Amino acid sequence: MDQKTVDKKAALISAIDRCQNPFIIAQMEAILQREQVLSPIGKLSKDYPLLLQVQSNRDISLQTGLRIKAVNKLTKYQEIIVWPKFIIALIMLVIAAAIINNFSVNEGELQYSSFISSLAVIYGLLWGLFVLDALMVIFLAYTNKIKIAQSSFIRKLLCLIFPPIAIGQRHLLEPEKIWLPFYAWSKCNEGLFNHLKKQFSIPMIVIALLIIPVLLIEWQFYEAVETFLNTDLSLILGLVQGFIWLAFTFEFLLLIAIANDKFNYIKKNWIDLLIILLPFVSFVRSLRLVKVAKITQLSRGYKLRALLMKAREGFIFASFFYRLLAVKPDYQIKKMMKKLNENQKEREIIEEDLAKLSSWLNKRNTDQQDL
Template identity: 80%
Template structure:
């Protein structure tokens, strides 16, 4: 009953016969060569149809502007507060960039420090709004007798620690949906993630490359450029680096809010995280725990390396990398094929383990029948 029907076999044979794609044919040929090894799995599928469920579970659809049913006071409140909360979170991200930038470029100007102090006060006031929001959400959840989704609850707690994390707001009762400006409530899946990643790629390339003239000026041409512009160059360079930090932090917070596997995302994008965290090294400098010059050069040098790697990643995702590597197009082809072969090797190992398990189960069933 669970075996492939004759009709399905005929349909597959017909599809193969009509296929003109040599890559697909090669994949089928490689699989058929392993048919004898995989025989135990085919036999086991009679009793365990689960092994025949080989369809991809990826969801690459883009579902935006979804409707949300405001069935209780909590849902209605979140629908009302979502836009203002995003704007407040974005404002606090700007303030964070300004404060961190001030620590990186503290030239002792009293007026500039007073301005940053005022921003810190504003940040504290806005944080109180976040605290009030969290308390109100807890109150509404209690009165409405609804339970906030665990993932949404954790994200809300984290947003109290760093409010800009609320830039990407998950629905409190339907955590598979996230609110984004101009997209509305959208489904968190691979399709949305890839779409936004592609939208960010080219702007992030440009922003990442801004660090190159900044560092060249800092290391080699600072006095010449400052004399030519006749202005406080440290403030200008600080604003540029603050803008770079702001852009990378915004992208990171938004994309990590969409994914359901935060640890995997961080592991794959650890360069982004370092770009975000490196400016905090200036706090160590302000405490005079290390030598200023060495630490500053180390952090800035690592920023250059990290930002260039980030730019390269953006080029790959946006298909710009292939144009730049046109002089050596086989480089990327070999790299991708190597990765594909590694994945194929891992698949074959899993199939072999599954075949061994299937063979063991079949032998066990045979012994039980004899007894």
């Protein structure tokens, strides 16, 4: 054991003497119980210093309001367009919510309103602005010989498919930075993600809670409420569900834009994703029915849409309870400890595999020295 390691050990012993945290003491005790299993790794650490790099590379700092120099025409253009682009993307998301959630099939006939048709036209015109934006970016990058970050370029192409994705705009040259309203350019890291997730938590619980009166009215009190209000209740319920969809979609698009591990985010928030996608399935199904004249097919399409809408309502209801449980301390502790134990088990398996490899390398080195 070299002097540096001896000094570290002495400092650690001193820190243990001062430690009053039973959780940390329990963690250290668990590690020391595995000393014999991990001893081959310690022997190999002289040849592989990488084994001693146990610090995590998490970045939980909140870095907002970052200044980015507009060093060329492309970055100057992005600085000018970033705020208007966010507003347009948000408007298009609102329009999408109105169209998707109100495009309905009723009694075997397709019902369109002039208002929804007008919204579709506006959406198409605004989509044209995103096409022009993409062409402008490509033109500026080509003429100024600027290489756009691959992830930012892919995201820009995805915006042509669904422009509201531009709610979370990454920098074209520095993709680790994202522009957010009231935060300006911010660093995409765990700190920003956790901060925004916390900001969304309570409002999203309240919004998800709106599905309860919708379900009660649809299942039990539809005629009574419609008579009392003396209006078309389906329109009001459609607006409420459209607002819920809008909120879930906005949160999802913003957080997935920040998340570095997007697949993991989708895996953890699959309920929210289903809430967002189910109306799309119904919408596409309804569009297909525009070309179909047979009443039987219209009827089947209506039944499918009704089933999808009920499924979405169920997922919103489930999301409400999941989010509600997420703020309860007991549930959070159990959930986190379960995850911690799973991660610890996985860590121990990896360490044991590493120890086996270390034993083999130590044996090989010894054999080579004997030769």
